Amino acid sequence: MSENINSVKITGWSYRGLNVPDYDINLSDPDSKRNFSLILQLSGQGKTTTLNLLRYSFYNFLDEIENKQTRKEAFDALNNKENPNEKGEFKLFIKLNNEINYTINLKFDFKDYKIEYFTIAGDGVGSDPGLNLPESLKDHISAEFIKKSFFNLELADELFDEQEKETDKTIINICKLYFLEKIGNAFDLYKKDFESKTGNLKVSNEELISFKHARDKIENQLNYVTKKENDFLEKRKMLKNELNSLNNEEKKIRQANNQINEKLTAAEEAIRDCENDLSDSFNNCYNFLKNPMKFSNEYFSLLNNFEKNLTKMGIPKSVGESFFSELIESEECLCGNHMNEKMKESINQNKLKFLTDETYNVLNPIKVKITQTTSVEKSEFDIVFKELTKKMGDLNKAKTKLSNVTKSFDQDRIVEIRDKKSEINQKIEPINEFIDNIINQKWQDTDTPNTESKKSLEKQLSNITKQIEEATDTVKLGKQIDLIKKYLSEIKKDSLDEISNSIIEKINIEVPRVLKYEPIFVKSIKNKITFKDRTGASQGQKVRITYLFLIALLNRSSLKFPFIVDSPATAIDDLSKEEVAKSLANYIDSQYIAFLLTPERDDFADVLDEELKKNINLIVAFPKNKYTENLIAQAKEFPDNTEIEKFTNGIVSYNRDFFYSFRGRSNKIRD
Amino acid sequence: MERFWQIKSKSDNTEFLSMEKFNESIKKKKSNDQRLFSPFKESLDLFYLCLLIGLKYKVKSSTEKYVLGELTDEWTKDLQENSNAKDYIIAIYLTEVTKNAKGNKGTIKEILNRSLDSKKKTSLSKEGLKEIHEYCFGGYEKIVETFNNQPPSSIVDFLFKYKKLLDKSV
Numbered sequence: 001m002s003e004n005i006n007s008v009k010i011t012g013w014s015y016r017g018l019n020v021p022d023y024d025i026n027l028s029d030p031d032s033k034r035n036f037s038l039i040l041q042l043s044g045q046g047k048t049t050t051l052n053l054l055r056y057s058f059y060n061f062l063d064e065i066e067n068k069q070t071r072k073e074a075f076d077a078l079n080n081k082e083n084p085n086e087k088g089e090f091k092l093f094i095k096l097n098n099e100i101n102y103t104i105n106l107k108f109d110f111k112d113y114k115i116e117y118f119t120i121a122g123d124g125v126g127s128d129p130g131l132n133l134p135e136s137l138k139d140h141i142s143a144e145f146i147k148k149s150f151f152n153l154e155l156a157d158e159l160f161d162e163q164e165k166e167t168d169k170t171i172i173n174i175c176k177l178y179f180l181e182k183i184g185n186a187f188d189l190y191k192k193d194f195e196s197k198t199g200n201l202k203v204s205n206e207e208l209i210s211f212k213h214a215r216d217k218i219e220n221q222l223n224y225v226t227k228k229e230n231d232f233l234e235k236r237k238m239l240k241n242e243l244n245s246l247n248n249e250e251k252k253i254r255q256a257n258n259q260i261n262e263k264l265t266a267a268e269e270a271i272r273d274c275e276n277d278l279s280d281s282f283n284n285c286y287n288f289l290k291n292p293m294k295f296s297n298e299y300f301s302l303l304n305n306f307e308k309n310l311t312k313m314g315i316p317k318s319v320g321e322s323f324f325s326e327l328i329e330s331e332e333c334l335c336g337n338h339m340n341e342k343m344k345e346s347i348n349q350n351k352l353k354f355l356t357d358e359t360y361n362v363l364n365p366i367k368v369k370i371t372q373t374t375s376v377e378k379s380e381f382d383i384v385f386k387e388l389t390k391k392m393g394d395l396n397k398a399k400t401k402l403s404n405v406t407k408s409f410d411q412d413r414i415v416e417i418r419d420k421k422s423e424i425n426q427k428i429e430p431i432n433e434f435i436d437n438i439i440n441q442k443w444q445d446t447d448t449p450n451t452e453s454k455k456s457l458e459k460q461l462s463n464i465t466k467q468i469e470e471a472t473d474t475v476k477l478g479k480q481i482d483l484i485k486k487y488l489s490e491i492k493k494d495s496l497d498e499i500s501n502s503i504i505e506k507i508n509i510e511v512p513r514v515l516k517y518e519p520i521f522v523k524s525i526k527n528k529i530t531f532k533d534r535t536g537a538s539q540g541q542k543v544r545i546t547y548l549f550l551i552a553l554l555n556r557s558s559l560k561f562p563f564i565v566d567s568p569a570t571a572i573d574d575l576s577k578e579e580v581a582k583s584l585a586n587y588i589d590s591q592y593i594a595f596l597l598t599p600e601r602d603d604f605a606d607v608l609d610e611e612l613k614k615n616i617n618l619i620v621a622f623p624k625n626k627y628t629e630n631l632i633a634q635a636k637e638f639p640d641n642t643e644i645e646k647f648t649n650g651i652v653s654y655n656r657d658f659f660y661s662f663r664g665r666s667n668k669i670r671d
Numbered sequence: 672m673e674r675f676w677q678i679k680s681k682s683d684n685t686e687f688l689s690m691e692k693f694n695e696s697i698k699k700k701k702s703n704d705q706r707l708f709s710p711f712k713e714s715l716d717l718f719y720l721c722l723l724i725g726l727k728y729k730v731k732s733s734t735e736k737y738v739l740g741e742l743t744d745e746w747t748k749d750l751q752e753n754s755n756a757k758d759y760i761i762a763i764y765l766t767e768v769t770k771n772a773k774g775n776k777g778t779i780k781e782i783l784n785r786s787l788d789s790k791k792k793t794s795l796s797k798e799g800l801k802e803i804h805e806y807c808f809g810g811y812e813k814i815v816e817t818f819n820n821q822p823p824s825s826i827v828d829f830l831f832k833y834k835k836l837l838d839k840s841v
Contacts, residue, residue, distance in 0.1 A: 279708035286710035290756035361789030369758045
């Protein structure tokens with residue numbers, strides 16, 4: 001199918017033998033004009049599994065997991081926990097350009113940890129093995145594109161984090177700017193092909209083969225390091241999100257208990273003070289070490305004597321190198337005699353006995369520094385180092401105090417949170433080391449292709465590429481391709497700037513409405529979102545700005561792809577929920593599917609419903625078992641459009657009233 | 672040798688602790704340990720500290736014995752303008768290399784001309800810079816010996832052992 005695909009809509013999905021009840025979800029779309037669906041679920045009842053299954057339906061992320069244990073864990077996470085199955089199946093139903101039906105069928109083998117794809121194109125019954133989406137759609141669907149189309153509000157932290165550079169990455173992926181790099185790479189492939197065909201070899205075949213082997217080795221290592229970098233970036237992002245959520249949880253516990261908060265704050269401040277003292281103490285020690293005349297009387301006398309002796313000898317008094325050079329060049333000596341070769345040689349030998357300008361210029365300031373330095377008692381040096389022991393002891397005591405304070409609260413969760421935070425920080429450290437230092441190490445001519453420095457590998461690759469170009473007489477072609485790649489890179493940069501400016505403009509138009517009580521305007525989205533006239537924002541403000549950013553960005557894309565959100569209104573206040581819902585209802589062009597928990601419903605679902613004039617799917621889905629008897633009873637009170645008996649182990653309801661009255665705790669509903 | 676270098680490995684000893692590795696344990700970095708507060712912000716700081724020990728113990732080690740990795744091509748701002756450490760250390764080096772001249776003005780001038788060069792970012796001539804490296808590497812060998820070829824366990828551990836080395840009378 002060569003038709004250009006400009007919209008993808010999910011019309012439903014079904015689960016069989018997975019970690020979610022065996023039910024079907026239908027997203028009805030009357031007149032192809034319904035874009036919004038909200039699915040209300042209980043916490044821990046398959047929300048994450050569903051999001052992963054939807055992701056896997058468009059891109060086989062599972063096949064990219066090389067580590068056996070990680071792969072096993074990813075498959076196990078999809079399998080039924082209580083009664084594990086050997087096989088499982090997920091079907092996704094989509095509609096392209098609002099007219100062509102497609103079914104993507106995922107068959108899981110939980111024994112061998114394998115996944116098989118089948119695709120049914122159109123309304124036909126035959127299914128083709130593989131994930132066979134139309135070519136023009138495949139162009140869009142990269143791993144990164146899919147990752148960015150499935151949001152949770154952790155992105156609200158990432159978009160404000162300088163280290164993650166998430167804004168640029170998101171724009172590049174959604175607006176497909178990475179295609180420009182792909183074009184550049186295609187030229188490289190063309191050149192490689194051309195090199196092997198050219199008859200103008202400047203070296204022997206053996207030499208050329210050895211060059212090409214060297215290039216392959218560097219390219220393989222560069223791919224390996226890039227993959228490792230990406231894996232680490234993902235892992236760091238995940239760890240940071242975990243850290244943020246632990247911080248938020250701790251904040252909540254502390255806000256709820258003033259006494260705990262006060263004691264912890266005092267203990268933490270004490271640690272910070274001790275750390276600052278220790279830092280000062282380190283600097284004091286090193287400052288001494290940087291001045292040998294202060295830490296050692298021996299050096300003080302030695303250098304002063306050196307300076308005095310030089311002065312006594314009239315050093316420095318310089319004669320410039322140019323004086324001797326001019327003298328040697330001249331016809332006559334200063335004494336008036338003709339300058340012969342012997343005299344020239346003698347001047348050359350003896351000029352070393354005069355201080356040159358180059359020596360004078362270094363020596364004179366040194367002498368000045370020596371004379372300006374006053375001595376201090378050696379004991380001061382010892383005191384500074386003794387202080388170090390004390391400061392270290394103070395810090396250890398402060399840390400022990402914090403640990404004791406934490407344990408004294410009878411709040412096991414606080415202890416758990418803090419232990420977990422420290423564990424996460426330990427995990428982040430080597431990742432930071434790799435990303436901030438190792439891959440950025442400068443190239444050195446002693447480097448081998450085994451290095452993990454990307455900078456070095458890129459330089460090595462550039463060197464060997466030049467050698468191959470010379471050997472195959474393709475220097476001119478190489479230069480032309482470099483020029484094209486330079487232009488492509490400039491286009492990418494200019495496009496990114498232009499898109500960013502347009503997004504900022506669109507966000508700022510919406511700000512007075514969405515943040516009406518405290519409007520904060522976006523200044524830049526280069527690498528991260530920053531504000532005009534202020535440095536930070538509350539979580540609720542960040543979430544609202546994140547939504548504005550996403551709406552502006554997604555509306556730019558030539559492909560209208562479903563925007564799937566996990567917990568769309570968590571951690572934001574009622575007002576923020578309301579304004580976010582209004583923005584979504586009025587400005588998003590793509591299909592919007594959100595998985596929400598009951599606390600997120602009020603002031604969000606109702607506002608969306610009202611703004612969309614009820615043109616929205618409101619769905620409740622939960623498992624049918626002995627633990628959910630109260631919920632089943634609730635469902636029975638709303639029998640219209642509620643599938644109570646249709647599935648053996650789950651209930652799905654499309655009843656609007658049930659959606660609004662559904663409560664996790666059944667008794668509460670009727671209070 | 673137009674810049675500063677550090678030891679990446681030792682030709683006859685594959686187990687030898689590199690200056691890069693040593694630096695990792697003391698250089699300032701975002702970490703959960705004392706390195707977060709380290710006063711050693713640049714790799715050249717370790718170079719300076721080794722040079723100080725090399726000159727104190729008057730030990731030189733030939734640069735030929737090592738595989739070297741690049742450092743900066745000039746003194747850091749901290750060692751230069753902020754502290755004048757560069758001037759003091761060059762002065763100590765000059766006292767060492769001129770000590771045998773026994774007050775002979777001509778010889779001293781000759782040595783100074785041979786060692787210094789204001790046109791170079793390091794303020795040292797090619798010959799002077801090479802000799803400085805020999806002292807630095809000699810000093811590093813001494814430090815590594817003190818730490819049993821293991822990186823220091825903390826900044827405090829490093830500073831204490833380093834001070835002991837400095838305090839020792841030679």
